[in-house]
Amino acid sequence: xxxxxxxxxxxxxxxxxxxxxxxxxxxxxxxxxxxxxxxxxxxxxxxxxxxxxxxxxxxxxxxxxxxxxxxxxxxxxxxxxxxxxxxxxxxxxxxxxxxxxxxxxxxxxxxxxxxxxxxxxxxxxxxxxxxxxxxxxxxxxxxxxxxxxxxxxxxxxxxxxxxxxxxxxxxxxxxxxxxxxxxxxxxxxxxxxxxxxxxxxxxxxxxxxxxxxxxxxxxxxxxxxxxxxxxxxxxxxxxxxxxxxxxxxxxxxxxxxxxxxxxxxxxxxxxxxxxxxxxxxxxxxxxxxxxxxxxxxxxxxxxxxx
Amino acid sequence: xxxxxxxxxxxxxxxxxxxxxxxxxxxxxxxxxxxxxxxxxxxxxxxxxxxxxxxxxxxxxxxxxxxxxxxxxxxxxxxxxxxxxxxxxxxxxxxxxxxxxxxxxxxxxxxxxxxxxxxxxxxxxxxxxxxxxxxxxxxxxxxxxxxxxxxxxxxxxxxxxxxxxxxxxxxxxxxxxxxxxxxxxxxxxxxxxxxxxxxxxxxxxxxxxxxxxxxxxxxxxxxxxxxxxxxxxxxxxxxxxxxxxxxxxxxxxxxxxxxxxxxxxxxxxxxxxxxxxxxxxxxxxxxxxxxxxxxxxxxxxxxxxx
Numbered sequence: 299x300x301x302x303x304x305x306x307x308x309x310x311x312x313x314x315x316x317x318x319x320x321x322x323x324x325x326x327x328x329x330x331x332x333x334x335x336x337x338x339x340x341x342x343x344x345x346x347x348x349x350x351x352x353x354x355x356x357x358x359x360x361x362x363x364x365x366x367x368x369x370x371x372x373x374x375x376x377x378x379x380x381x382x383x384x385x386x387x388x389x390x391x392x393x394x395x396x397x398x399x400x401x402x403x404x405x406x407x408x409x410x411x412x413x414x415x416x417x418x419x420x421x422x423x424x425x426x427x428x429x430x431x432x433x434x435x436x437x438x439x440x441x442x443x444x445x446x447x448x449x450x451x452x453x454x455x456x457x458x459x460x461x462x463x464x465x466x467x468x469x470x471x472x473x474x475x476x477x478x479x480x481x482x483x484x485x486x487x488x489x490x491x492x493x494x495x496x497x498x499x500x501x502x503x504x505x506x507x508x509x510x511x512x513x514x515x516x517x518x519x520x521x522x523x524x525x526x527x528x529x530x531x532x533x534x535x536x537x538x539x540x541x542x543x544x545x546x547x548x549x550x551x552x553x554x555x556x557x558x559x560x561x562x563x564x565x566x567x568x569x570x571x572x573x574x575x576x577x578x579x580x581x582x583x584x585x586x587x588x589x590x591x592x593x594x595x596x597x598x599x600x601x602x603x604x
Numbered sequence: 605x606x607x608x609x610x611x612x613x614x615x616x617x618x619x620x621x622x623x624x625x626x627x628x629x630x631x632x633x634x635x636x637x638x639x640x641x642x643x644x645x646x647x648x649x650x651x652x653x654x655x656x657x658x659x660x661x662x663x664x665x666x667x668x669x670x671x672x673x674x675x676x677x678x679x680x681x682x683x684x685x686x687x688x689x690x691x692x693x694x695x696x697x698x699x700x701x702x703x704x705x706x707x708x709x710x711x712x713x714x715x716x717x718x719x720x721x722x723x724x725x726x727x728x729x730x731x732x733x734x735x736x737x738x739x740x741x742x743x744x745x746x747x748x749x750x751x752x753x754x755x756x757x758x759x760x761x762x763x764x765x766x767x768x769x770x771x772x773x774x775x776x777x778x779x780x781x782x783x784x785x786x787x788x789x790x791x792x793x794x795x796x797x798x799x800x801x802x803x804x805x806x807x808x809x810x811x812x813x814x815x816x817x818x819x820x821x822x823x824x825x826x827x828x829x830x831x832x833x834x835x836x837x838x839x840x841x842x843x844x845x846x847x848x849x850x851x852x853x854x855x856x857x858x859x860x861x862x863x864x865x866x867x868x869x870x871x872x873x874x875x876x877x878x879x880x881x882x883x884x885x886x887x888x889x890x891x892x893x894x895x896x897x898x899x900x901x902x903x904x905x906x907x908x909x910x
Binding site: 310315316317318337447448449450451456458460461485486487488489490491494495497498499501502503504505506507509516518519524546 | 772808813821
C-alpha cells in the first residue's frame with residue numbers, strides 16, 4: 299500500500315467538570331487526508347482548502363507530527379500529504395489535533411503499523427505543540443482512541459478510553475476569535491477547596507454515569523463552577539445558548555476546548571436536532587456568523603476512508 | 605419477625621484523590637447489632653462493649669438514626685437495640701456511621717423494608733450529624749451500599765455505587781486521637797488550580813480503573829497532593845508506614861477518613877498480609893499502641909447475621 303486516505307475527526311476537550319482531562323470524539327466534521335509514500339526522504343504538504351495554513355512541513359502541525367513519526371520509525375522514504383480540512387482552525391473543536399492525528403495514523407497504516415495508539419498520541423503531541431505551544435493531549439487522545447477519554451497525565455502520557463452509551467453532541471461555532479493563550483490567562487490561579495471538591499465529585503460521578511449508561515446521572519454531573527464562570531463572557535450569548543439547549547432537552551454541556559464553540563449533549567439524534575435548532579435560533583437573531591453540527595459521539599477515532 | 609441481627613461494617617472515606625467523595629466498605633471489623641420490636645413507643649439502647657458510649661437515644665448515633673426512621677415510617681411500636689461495637693470510636697474507619705447504618709437497616713428489615721437504600725442513607729445521616737456535627741454521607745454510603753461509592757452531593761443526597769474488581773484493604777489504627785474538627789481546620793481554604801486539575805484527573809482515571817479492573821491504573825491514580833500533605837503530620841510515622849506498605853506490594857493508600865487510621869490497598873489476600881506485616885513492623889519498634897485489620901472490599905454493606 300502506497301497511499302491511504304483517512305478521516306480525522308473533530309473533538310471536544312474540557313468537557314464541563316473534566317477541565318484539562320476529559321474529551322470526546324465526534325464522527326464529523328472530519329478532515330480528509332490523503333497520504334502517499336514518495337521516494338524522496340522529505341515531506342510535501344498540499345492543502346485542498348482555503349484556510350491558508352502553512353505548507354512548510356516544519357511549521358505545519360501535520361508536517362511536524364509526520365516528521366516525528368518518520369524520526370521514530372526510521373522510514374527510508376518520504377510522504378506527500380494532501381489535506382482537505384473541514385474543521386476550521388480556531389473553532390475550539392480540535393482542528394490542529396485532527397491534523398496531527400490524521401497524519402500519524404495514516405503514516406502508521408502505510409508502514410505496517412509499527413506504533414500503538416498510545417505511541418501515536420505521543421508522536422502527534424509534537425505537532426500539537428506547534429499550534430498551542432504546550433504538550434497536551436486533551437484533543438489528541440479522543441481523536442485517536444475515539445469515544446470519551448481521560449488524560450490522567452500528559453507527561454508521562456497516560457490516557458484511558460472510557461466506555462459510554464450512545465450519545466449525541468451538538469456543536470455551535472460562533473465565528474469570533476478566542477486565543478487559547480487569552481483563555482488560559484483568564485483562569486484563576488487558585489480555587490476554593492470547596493469548589494474543587496464539588497468539581498471532582500461531579501467528575502467522578504460523570505465517569506461512573508458514562509460506564510453505567512445512566513443519562514440522568516450524566517446530566518446531573520455536567521456542572522462546572524470553576525472554569526466556565528471565568529470564561530463564559532468570552533463567548534457571545536453563551537448563557538442564552540446553553541439555556542435554550544437545556545430547555546430543548548439537552549443533557550448539559552459547556553464551552554468546547556477554550557471556545558468559542560459551545561457543545562451540548564443529547565441522548566438521541568431527534569433530541570440533538572431539537573437542541574441544535576434551539577441553539578441556532580439564539581444566534582439567528584444576531585449578526586454573529588455561526589456554524590452548527592450534530593454528530594454521534596464517535597466509537598472510533600481517526601478512521602480509514604473508503 | 606420481631607428481632608433481627610445485623611453486622612454493620614467499617615468503612616474508609618476520603619480515598620486518596622477522592623477526598624470528600626470516594627469511600628469503600630470493609631467486610632470487617634463490623635459492629636454486631638441486635639434490634640427487637642417492643643410494645644412501648646420508645647427506644648432502649650444497650651451496649652455490650654466497653655466504649656462508654658451514651659445509652660440516651662437522643663445522644664446516641666444509633667438512637668438518633670432509629671428515631672429518624674421511626675418518625676419517617678410512622679411505626680406503632682418501639683425498639684430495643686443491643687450493640688456490640690467492634691469498630692473503635694475515633695479510629696477513622698466509620699465507627700459512628702456503622703452505628704447509624706446498622707440501626708436503620710435493621711429497623712427496615714423488621715418493618716417490611718419501607719425504605720430504599722438511598723432513603724436509608726438519608727435517615728442515617730441524622731445520626732451521623734450527632735457524631736460529626738455535619739451532614740455528610742462519605743462513610744454512610746459505602747456502609748449501606750457496599751463496595752466503592754461516590755457521594756456526588758450530600759444535599760440533596762446523590763450517591764453512586766462503583767463497580768470494582770476483587771481488592772483487599774489493610775487498615776492500621778495507631779491509637780492516638782485525631783479530632784475530625786482539627787483535621788478540617790488544617791486544610792487549605794484555597795488550592796492551586798493546577799493541583800486541583802491533577803487531583804480530578806487522577807480521580808476520573810481511578811473510577812475508570814475500578815470499572816475496568818485495571819490494577820496498574822488503580823495504583824497509578826492513588827496520589828493526593830492536596831489533603832495528605834496537610835494532614836500527614838497528624839499521624840505518627842505516616843510516611844514510613846506507607847512507604848513500607850508500598851515496598852511490600854501495596855497498590856497505594858493513604859489516610860482513612862480524617863485519621864488516625866492508615867489504609868492501603870492490595871490485589872490479593874496474600875499481598876495484603878505481606879503489606880499488613882510491613883506496616884506492623886514500623887509501629888512494633890515504637891511505644892505506639894495499634895491494631896491492624898485485613899479485609900476484602902465488601903460487595904455488600906450492612907448485612908443480616910445468621
